[in-house]
Amino acid sequence: MRKPQPPTHMKMNFRTPANSRWLLVVYWVVCSTRAVTAQCPAGSIINTGGTITNGQTACITTAFSGSIQLNNGATMVVINGGDYTGNLSTNQGSAIQIEAGGRFAPSTANSFSASLTNSGMVVINNISISNGAAITNSGSFTWAGNWNQNSALTVSNTACGTMTFDQGTNMGNNAVILNSGILNFAQGLNTNSGTTINNRGRLTVAGDMNSSGLIYNQHIAVFRGGNNNINSGDSIINLGEMTFSNSVNSSPGMRNEGLFTVGGTFTINSNRFLLNNSNAQLRVNGLNNNAQVQGNGSLYVSGGITNNNSISGYGGGAQQLTVNQSISGTTSNLNVNGGLVAGDTVTYTPTMDNPDACTVLPVKLSSLQAVYQHNQVQLNWTAYAQSNVRSFTIEYSQNAQSFTAAGELMATGDNNQATPYGYTHSPAVTGTVFYRIRETAIDGKVYYSNMVVVKTGNALLATTEVFPNPFAENLQISMQLEKAGMIQIALYDAGGRLIRKLQQHGLAGRNTIAMSSLRALLPGTYLLQIKAGEHTTFEKLIK
Template identity: 25%
Template sequence: MLTGKKATATFTKIQSMIIRQILSFLSFLLLPFLSIANTITISTAASSGSGWSISGGVITATANVTINNGTINSYLVSGNLTITAGTNVMIQAGINSALGVGVTRNLVIRAGGNIVLEAGYTVSCSSGSLNLVLVSDADASNGGFIYARSGSVINSKGGHIWMGGGSGSTTWNGLTVGDGYATGSSTVVIPNTELQSGANSSGFRNGISFYNNTVQSEGGHISLKGRGAALSVSYGYMGLYMGYNATVSSGTGNISIDAQTSGASSTIAAGWFYGLLMIPTNNTNNGYGTTSIESTSGNITIEGSASHNQSVNHNAGVALFTQSATATARIKSISGNIDITGTTLNTANPSYGGIFITGTGNEQVISQTGDIMLRGNSSGSSYAGININSGSQIGYDGSNTYSGDITLIADQITLAAAVELRSTGNLQVYPTTTTRDINIAGTGGLSLPATFFTSNAIDGFNNIHIGSNTFTGNIQLAAITFRDNTTLESNGLITQTGAITASSAHLHLAGSSGSFALTNAGNQMLSLSAQAGSMHVVNSTSLDLGIINAAGGVQIETLAGDLTVTNNIHSDNTGAAAIRLYADANKMAGDATGGNIVIAGSPSVTTGLGGRASLFTGSSSGSTGLLALVGGSANMRVNVDAFTATFTPALGTGVYALYRQTSITLPVGFTRFTAACQAGGVQLSWATADEQNNYGFYPEKSNDGIAWQELGFVNGAGNSNQLKQYQFTDKTVSSGPVYYRLRQRDLDGRFTYSSVIVSSCRSSRQGLAAITIAPNPASGVTYLKLLPGNGTVVQYTLLSITGTALISGKWAGTEASLDLSAVAGGTYLLRLTTGQETRTIRMVKK
């Protein structure tokens, strides 16, 4: 705690700082109302003119004055400094204060007119960090630009840099800044002899101009807000003009650029009108350099717009323009994201595009790990939102591997054949208008020519994604080759007029409400997955299926070769055509040669309640894992094909393996499979009439008929044509219905399944002490058995899935028969009732 003189001194210093900050803020508010015209020149010459003063860290002037740069440096050492001028501020000497290690100061320069950093001078600090705020056109009258001339340097040494305009104020990164744009002057023109680009012989009325200079922050953030003037004279009007060897660099800081040209009189005959123009040209000595906007890890965000509306205008929101093979215009980050939005509102000549990249040199939007997004907007959907008509590089910088994602968003995209989009990440393309169609290798809508996939998108992307999750237009494909994994996403239609060749790439179809019909007989796809509304896909050769999830029907077929299921396939559809898979679809019943459905791993095939999945295949030996997937021979049919109309027995609900093979000899012929309640648990008993290469049996148990648990193993007889008896006891008794099945394994490792039986046992011997139902599934009569000697009277009712009673009766003995021959194939519920309890068991009619 401080007392006495030290406390008083500290309090006085705090008061001084508060007063200085208040006066600095008030200067932002009061300057637009000051009518005094003056220019402040910062020079190495001695301060002259009596019309300036400083109070509370704010310099004001009532006349044209010169202030020695040493005076500015001294004021900054002691505190923050604001310089205000009614007209212009001319910096004709270096500002380079020794602020001290770890010290940060704010330098704010506000001018009613222009702010000019003269050639060869530096605004920085030799130690510490400097937050720099430049506000031109602070009186919102006649414009006011910011111009850094050749050889000048701005370096904030870790501080922030803000350049713009406006008569009001706002807060940005803790600094009080302007609320508008630095604006091209209506009274002062920058001659073409200074900017040296040849862009316009009459000169320039840009908002912010950089030429052969550097603006860098070394980790601080940078914000540039510029607007070209709106006059009826043929000039160059750029929001931000970056000429020969101009560099904006932030290191780890972010860069934000908002550059625009406002509307102009219709009397302008010709001119250059860009929100942001990067043009590395020096016409004086025919020199061409490098113009760059760059960071290391900071994000770069650029919004450029142009609204001049003449047919002969150069007009784009954002433009990179090189005029020599030795020239480079680049926007670059190592790990930061780059987000560029360019808009042209010119309806008379929108052909340049919202983003326009052109020239004969090196035009680059590049990174190593950051994402790159280009959004291009044009006044007409038939004109390019993104127009790159030179050998430009997007993504890869030519030497360092690039792994970020590239996204292009525009209603129309024009790319020269030499344009390179390259990354090991993802490439996504979709239109600005969500209802606009996409045409691949054709015309109409957002047209992506075949060369986009074979020349522009350099082979090596992880995935090329066409469309988006909000896209509702249609995607149509003519003949096309996909070299990289490709996603087509639409909530509309995806159709084709020519064949897809993706023999070394994966195709994913996405769109939860989309309808996809890729049925060209020439399709050659390697693998397929989908998240769809409904889909029908035809492939000429073998096809691997990844995860398929659809709200509607799924139909996938090969015309030759296997259909390999490697992941889950599901349809919410509840109809008989919910899922249809065909291997060698045109093969006829009786011809088991050719393609098969092969199950790899442990996928599932499921439908909505009451739906059917029909899996058409060739031979049992070639259809590895298929019989196990459908649940055994009860769901198998033979000597059928894609054209079979009547199946015997009839198909019900569930998943079916449908073989072209004339007949199939199962490795084991079951004659009986029952479950009985015993004192020690549930005893499973089964018998076989013949066995071929039978390794043994794995009894399995389920509480819901879906998820199965292996209980143990019983050795088989190998090869036998005699009756064999087997038993296994499940020592864990459940109070509700329990499902049992046998998984039979061959000596070669293949599996088949028995039918499913249901048992209900309790530890108590009262009521429904034990019930077994066998067979289940059943094609005709099934039998219900009670524990011998129980004597319980049981009422039973067979119900449809919707609850309609179909068959009912009762029995009081130990066994009753239930004839299912009169009901259709499908899934039913059997309700069993005594006076004390009720049980409901699932039954399947084949």
């Protein structure tokens, strides 16, 4: 007798090539979804439009174009794989963080007043900047549209970042750009008095340069435009290598402690050009000097020299100014050396060069924000992933190099929280003050936030009023001061020529200054500059 056989069951073969591929796809989708969701802070509102309120976080994990409103205290995070392209509205005190692999390209961002920290990719087309905005870039950041800057703003491009301005750029309202990475202006650059560019990376301006602000170059700056005007206002300080491909006209005081090269004629109209160490060199194709050139470095002129004022060293011996040719006119303490070698950006090594290096922080911080009011500086920032952080030390400086501790806060968050921090400082100094956060990890390692710049001292508190406009013979300039101090008023024509200047001591509160006898001025456009302490505002006038 045959032994009974067990019942026969149909066996499905799920491991066909097609089914195997399908299972892998399902597994990948599940795992990928879990991985993406895990990167969002706990309790996040994921890929959803609407209003995000204080304490809430919007997290973008994929392509999303919905409209989002960020209120004070709200946070937006775009993680790896996220791509935000919607309409964005922000209130002061909100924060945006773009992680590596994330993309942030809002279609509009009117009255942008959030802090933005980027480690991924940012493309800004249409934006207007308002009070409270602060930007720190450690990834790729492109200003594709015009920069409509309505208030003071600090932009920090770290040593790991690349930032590009595609359109012609106008800096005003005491704006500050701190660059330690690669900073490109694809067209022209105009800067107003009171603005600052502090460069520790590589700065390139492809178009014309028209500067009245401070340019502090500590590494490499290249200007390729055909028209370069350095107007009366602040100054230029060069510690590294600064190269102009074509001619330059300058009026303010300038200090060079590195290599300053002009491919065309360098016209110095007023003030002084100083070469402040023995390694410093001014190398130009031609020199038209109407001011003072002085120092203990070297002057190399490949073409002709017109000396209408004075060219001199600081003294004898090592304090002489070395030149490659004889110079007529008023001179003193010169060492004429026909064998002087022209400085070259390939072989020249500036002794005062101060470049920054790219260091990726293991702990994430939003951009540091700072607001000065009533003699106090309010500092705010947000920290993420803090389980290995011990403390945050608030530091300040007057020269962006030597810092002093203002106070310390202990870290209170963990890996799954976005924790806001705030600190109020009453600086004992006035003028320009630099702030940063020193972050100390549990293992003792130290990291630094972006640097922000605050103009302390007197402040123009309310909107300045100038009337009538258009004007005929007289102007009334009304402004409100935070405290008593000196007020300076200057009227310029469309060509930048100073027409009238007034100065008087103002009282705390509302002040009105009259400017009269203007009937003889030609019809046209004029610019009125109002300055109180470190704060400057401009009004466009018509006659």
